[in-house]
Amino acid sequence: MRALIQRVSQASVSIDGQITGEIGQGLVILLGVRTGDTEEDVKFLAGKCAHLRIFADQNGKSNLSCLDVHGDVLVVSQFTLYGDTRKGRRPSFIEAAVPEISEPLYESFIRHTRDLGLKVESGVFGAMMQVELVNDGPVTLMLESK
Secondary structure, X not given: OEEEEEEEEEEEEEEOOEEEEEEOOEEEEEEEOEOOOOHHHHHHHHHHHHHOOOEEOOOOOEEEOOOOOOOEEEEEEOHHHHOEOOOOOOOEOOOEOOHHHHHHHHHHHHHHHHHOXXXXXXXXXXXXXXXXXXXXXXXXXXXXXX
């Protein structure tokens, strides 16, 4: 499982011009599920995202987590994180899990992140979405469960 996280000052996701999720300061998490991922991957990655210290403390050091700053989280499903571009000009998505496997794990990730105490908004699994964000820093990191 992969999570591309961005520290943001604000973000939203919309479908056909209708906002389905909107946050202030916090994290945008683009979440990709790989064939073979399990609930253990979900729990690990949700905890890692919530506790990752990438927000500035009073001294300007990246020493605080999203939980520490009472930040929000916007989770968007993103199977293209498993796009393989090593050959040819068209990405291969062979490593991405099929929707029957990835959607329940995506929903579980959202639940686990909420259970950790964060306010979580989300996109709609499998929908064509538009994501708007203001990347703060900019800070963008790739996290993986394996």
